[in-house]
Amino acid sequence: MEDNYMKIEILSKDINVLPVRIAITSFLSQENVHIDEVMDIKTALSEAVTNAVEHAYNDEKGKIDVEIHLDNNDNICIKVQDFGKGIEDVSLALIPTYTSKPESEHAGVGFNIMESLVDELVVDSKLNNGTIITMIKKINKKKN
Amino acid sequence: MKYKYLNGKLAIYLEEELDVSSCKTLRGIIDGYIMKFQPYELVLDLTDVKFMDSSGIGLILGRYNLIKLLDSKMKVINASPSIQRVLELSQIQLECVQYGR
Numbered sequence: 001m002e003d004n005y006m007k008i009e010i011l012s013k014d015i016n017v018l019p020v021r022i023a024i025t026s027f028l029s030q031e032n033v034h035i036d037e038v039m040d041i042k043t044a045l046s047e048a049v050t051n052a053v054e055h056a057y058n059d060e061k062g063k064i065d066v067e068i069h070l071d072n073n074d075n076i077c078i079k080v081q082d083f084g085k086g087i088e089d090v091s092l093a094l095i096p097t098y099t100s101k102p103e104s105e106h107a108g109v110g111f112n113i114m115e116s117l118v119d120e121l122v123v124d125s126k127l128n129n130g131t132i133i134t135m136i137k138k139i140n141k142k143k144n
Numbered sequence: 145m146k147y148k149y150l151n152g153k154l155a156i157y158l159e160e161e162l163d164v165s166s167c168k169t170l171r172g173i174i175d176g177y178i179m180k181f182q183p184y185e186l187v188l189d190l191t192d193v194k195f196m197d198s199s200g201i202g203l204i205l206g207r208y209n210l211i212k213l214l215d216s217k218m219k220v221i222n223a224s225p226s227i228q229r230v231l232e233l234s235q236i237q238l239e240c241v242q243y244g245r
Contacts (some may be wrong), residue, residue: 015167021163021195039226046197050164055174096235107201109234116233 001031001070001139008066012053020049020066031070034141041076041137044117047110048080048133055100056084056131074139083130086138088121145170147177149220154172154183159192162200174207190223199235209238
């Protein structure tokens with residue numbers, strides 16, 4: 001694969017998670033990434049964007065930046081950044097089934113699914129500054 | 145979304161993509177049917193679901209908890225391989241999920 005990237009900026013509304021998924025599916029398909037790998041990346045990205053939509057800005061709306069980079073070593077790097085309240089305790093957020101909003105019926109497994117689907121997950125959060133979720137995955141399967 | 149109610153059994157046929165947005169809408173609709181029919185068994189059929197993330201797991205868990213309150217049973221059937229993978233990765237033990245399509 002040659003170097004390539006895509007950047008998307010959305011308002012933190014839950015209806016905007018679907019267009020982000022559609023965009024990344026389309027972007028990766030033209031790069032000959034196998035459908036199984038596309039599905040994994042799409043799911044991990046959906047979790048990260050959902051997290052920002054649900055938790056970053058409380059009841060207000062703010063912006064979420066999504067960046068997808070491909071390099072010529074077949075690595076894909078995804079960055080999801082919000083500029084909201086930040087995560088108070090990242091290690092707590094990473095514990096399976098932990099949710100800061102139990103009333104919203106979150107399963108609390110978003111980060112666990114992200115961790116399982118990519119090779120590297122980094123959560124960089126600063127209180128009142130926002131959160132950056134970075135995920136790196138090596139593409140092993142290509143379309144025929 | 146379609147539903148079928150017959151002899152105390154309520155089947156809900158979910159469609160398309162189960163994400164944060166669709167699950168918020170579906171939650172109220174499904175709970176409305178559960179309260180209306182008070183079924184002895186709820187079946188969530190995922191045959192036509194093309195994508196699901198942890199919001200879908202939250203939807204399943206929430207309905208499961210409601211059904212247990214009614215002392216009824218629940219089954220989740222026909223998940224595609226990619227949805228089964230998400231269910232497995234969540235590491236939540238869902239006894240109501242029937243694996244294999």
